[in-house]
Ligand code: DX5
């Protein structure tokens with residue numbers, strides 16, 4: 001069954017979680033109102049970093065899903081088609097980069113065939129016209145607000161205008177914003193049209209991640 005995240009919502013990015021205490025951090029965030037978790041999968045080719053895979057995603061899903069949690073997987077992977085079956089049982093939404101595969105139509109179809117939300121992720125340096133041919137094939141856009149690869153980077157200031165342009169291009173379609181979302185940027189990204197706001201270091205790097213999550217979620221209503 002396809003599950004759609006509520007809007008507006010802050011998605012803790014588990015790449016920045018305390019891996020030794022993943023389950024208890026997910027539980028505590030859910031007690032504070034978190035519902036959707038973002039998982040960053042990096043292959044060392046599409047981006048210059050390696051992170052987690054299907055086993056990690058399954059572990060997070062085992063804790064989150066019985067409590068009503070939703071798992072959003074962001075594949076920063078070159079030609080990621082070979083991974084879709086491995087992630088599908090543990091995910092509710094998967095985004096793939098328009099830059100990462102010459103057959104992005106096919107990939108999005110493969111994601112939807114598995115009854116998941118299909119997202120198109122787009123890097124800050126890619127013209128938004130790359131999204132136009134995907135009308136009708138996507139359930140959300142993941143608008144990168146940093147160059148992907150690492151947590152803790154600064155929000156690129158041209159992002160709000162890109163969010164607004166995506167909103168005009170696909171009225172009503174959920175827009176995710178990913179990278180550099182914290183107390184100084186969350187409200188601006190929301191008012192530019194972001195519905196799902198991913199936050200890693202501003203949540204898990206804070207002295208009290210639960211309080212930091214509550215503050216971000218509180219800032220967007
Ligand atoms: C960036 C990832 C982001 C990242 C966000 O490559 O796609 O999801 O975890 O982390 P922060 O919030 O620290 O920018």
Ligand code: ZN
Pocket residue numbers: 013038039040074178198
């Ligand atoms: Zn991400």
